Amino acid sequence: MAKIRAKTGNITVEEYVNTVKSFHGYAAPGVIIGGFMVNLAHQHLPDGILLDAISETEVCLPDAVQLLTPCTIGNGWLKVFNFGRFALTLYDKDTGDGIRVYIDTEKLEKWPEIKSWFFKLIPRKEQDAEKLLQQIIEAGAGICSYQKVKVDLAPLSKKHRAKLTVCPRCKESYPAADGAICRGCQGQAPYLK
Amino acid sequence: MAKIRAKTGNITVEEYVNTVKSFHGYAAPGVIIGGFMVNLAHQHLPDGILLDAISETEVCLPDAVQLLTPCTIGNGWLKVFNFGRFALTLYDKDTGDGIRVYIDTEKLEKWPEIKSWFFKLIPRKEQDAEKLLQQIIEAGAGICSYQKVKVDLAPLSKKHRAKLTVCPRCKESYPAADGAICRGCQGQAPYLK
Numbered sequence: 001m002a003k004i005r006a007k008t009g010n011i012t013v014e015e016y017v018n019t020v021k022s023f024h025g026y027a028a029p030g031v032i033i034g035g036f037m038v039n040l041a042h043q044h045l046p047d048g049i050l051l052d053a054i055s056e057t058e059v060c061l062p063d064a065v066q067l068l069t070p071c072t073i074g075n076g077w078l079k080v081f082n083f084g085r086f087a088l089t090l091y092d093k094d095t096g097d098g099i100r101v102y103i104d105t106e107k108l109e110k111w112p113e114i115k116s117w118f119f120k121l122i123p124r125k126e127q128d129a130e131k132l133l134q135q136i137i138e139a140g141a142g143i144c145s146y147q148k149v150k151v152d153l154a155p156l157s158k159k160h161r162a163k164l165t166v167c168p169r170c171k172e173s174y175p176a177a178d179g180a181i182c183r184g185c186q187g188q189a190p191y192l193k
Numbered sequence: 194m195a196k197i198r199a200k201t202g203n204i205t206v207e208e209y210v211n212t213v214k215s216f217h218g219y220a221a222p223g224v225i226i227g228g229f230m231v232n233l234a235h236q237h238l239p240d241g242i243l244l245d246a247i248s249e250t251e252v253c254l255p256d257a258v259q260l261l262t263p264c265t266i267g268n269g270w271l272k273v274f275n276f277g278r279f280a281l282t283l284y285d286k287d288t289g290d291g292i293r294v295y296i297d298t299e300k301l302e303k304w305p306e307i308k309s310w311f312f313k314l315i316p317r318k319e320q321d322a323e324k325l326l327q328q329i330i331e332a333g334a335g336i337c338s339y340q341k342v343k344v345d346l347a348p349l350s351k352k353h354r355a356k357l358t359v360c361p362r363c364k365e366s367y368p369a370a371d372g373a374i375c376r377g378c379q380g381q382a383p384y385l386k
Contacts, residue, residue, distance in 0.1 A: 007215065022200065025263050025270075034267075054383060063267025066259070070218050073266050073273065074227075074256025077218075080266065081383060083376040084355065084368040089384075096385070102365050119357055119366065149384045156383065162277070164312050172295050173312065175277040183276040190247060190274060190349065191282075191342045192289070 002140065004035050005042045006068050013137055016067075024063045029117055032136050033143070034064025034088070037101040040141040041090040042068075044099045044148075052093040053078045054151065056085040064088070079156060086118070089149055096151040104145040111135050111143060195333065197228050198235045199261050206330055209260075217256045222310055225329050226336070227257025227281070230294040233334040234283040235261075237292045237341075245286040246271045247344065249278040257281070272349060279311070282342060289344040297338040304328050304336060 003010035011019070013035075020031045045051070053071040055061040058080050062073065065088060071077035077093070091098025108115040113132045116122050162175040167182040174182035183189075196203035204212070206228075213224045238244070246264040248254040251273050255266065258281060264270035270286070284291020301308040306325045309315050355368040360375040367375035376382075 023259070024265055024268050028268070031267060056377065056382075058266065059269070060267045063265050066216070066266070072217055072256050072259075073251065074224060074253045074259070075217050075221065076252070079383075081381070083381065084357075084371060085363075085365050085375055085377055087365065087377075100384070105359050105364055105366055152383050152385050164277075166298050170278075171298055172278050172280065173298055178277060182278055184249065184278055188274070188276065189249075190272075190345050191293070192345050 004039045004068065007070060019067055020063070023067055024060075027133060028060055028063075029114075029132055029136055030060025030086070031063050031067075032133065033086075033103070033114075034061045035068060036136075036139075036141040037061070037088055037144055038064050038068045038090070040144055040146055041088065041099040041101045044146060045090060045092075049092045050094065051077070051090050052151075052156075054089040054091070055080045056083045056087040056089075058082045059086075061086065061088050065090075089151065091149070091151045093153075096153045098149050098151055099146050100149045101141075101144050101146045103143055107143045107145070111139050114139060114143060197232045197261065200263060212260055213256070216260055217253075220326060221253055221256075222307075222325055222329055223253025223279070224256050224260075225326065226279075226296070226307075227254045228261060229329075229332075229334040230254070230281055230337055231257050231261045231283070233337055233339055234281065234292040234294045237339060238283060238285075242285045243287065244270070244283050245344075245349075247282040247284070248273045249276045249280040249282075251275045252279075254279065254281050258283075282344065284342070284344045286346075289346045291342050291344055292339050293342045294334075294337050294339045296336055300336045300338070304332050307332060307336060 004016050016035045017027050021027050024031050053065045062080055065078050066072045087102035089098045089100040113135045117127055117132050164173045165176040167174050169181045169185040197209050209228045210220050214220050217224050246258045255273055258271050259265045280295035282291045282293040306328045310320055310325050357366045358369040360367050362374050362378040
């Protein structure tokens with residue numbers, strides 16, 4: 001079986017599934033499919049470029065990108081645009097030239113288990129998880145298509161190092177541009193009083 | 194030296210630093226500090242509860258949470274609120290009761306390298322990276338404080354499985370509630386025409 005390109009070197013699909021289990025908690029279908037999607041993008045990109053990544057959904061795909069590329073949420077090389085499209089893009093961070101991979105809904109016709117999972121056609125409890133995983137691994141990138149894209153780098157470019165100050169209310173540091181007190185103390189914190 | 198609680202079992206600080214290097218790309222000061230912050234939160238939470246997590250910044254801390262807890266961006270158990278506060282919360286997903294850990298700016302006075310890095314007081318090039326990492330490891334959670342919080346679960350509760358449809362323009366699936374065409378085709382995609 002073909003290998004999947006990971007952060008360093010190639011790994012087997014089985015190794016990838018195990019990595020997903022330990023990082024994501026379980027072998028989520030979306031993260032497994034995401035592995036084949038990242039791999040397809042890698043295959044159509046030149047070697048030796050510095051990659052940035054975009055996920056067009058916050059579900060599952062960010063973890064495939066984080067496990068297989070240098071791009072993570074915390075280092076800022078992966079950005080999530082939550083459009084609800086099951087698609088990801090790897091691109092040259094200098095030029096914006098990249099490969100966008102998406103689920104090709106027409107190609108799903110051949111894979112009934114994947115199709116019913118993807119479109120949520122049956123309740124999750126009734127889904128045959130084993131058969132689904134089997135079809136996902138058999139299909140590989142065969143349910144995906146890709147396109148060349150040019151990412152608009154301007155809105156993504158790293159902000160200048162924001163000037164920090166100490167919030168007079170909570171005494172924590174925050175970007176001075178946020179106002180006289182931090183956004184948390186402005187009432188945006190997700191905590192109950 | 195004290196150990197750090199990871200996804201499964203405890204690891205040494207050195208093991209954590211190596212994990213950060215391979216996942217995040219380098220031993221970023223913020224992710225190393227984040228490890229001590231997650232550990233401090235763990236120490237004040239009961240065992241055997243299902244955890245969700247919040248990061249109040251998109252910088253560095255999400256990777257510490259993802260490496261040391263079951264919570265990732267892709268599985269939805271980690272949410273990022275980008276307030277620019279260097280703080281994180283681990284909480285019981287059923288009750289919202291949690292521990293919020295933050296950098297205590299007063300405690301930074303004892304650690305000049307960490308303070309100058311944290312407040313960006315000197316250009317990154319002039320920062321002594323080795324001395325900084327040394328101070329971070331020596332300080333551990335000693336630069337942090339924590340507080341009990343109750344997370345407001347209502348706005349965070351999982352949305353019902355959104356009905357999906359196929360976009361007549363791009364032929365990809367998207368949440369039907371987004372409109373007659375997907376948000377990407379509505380002009381929100383980050384790609385140049």
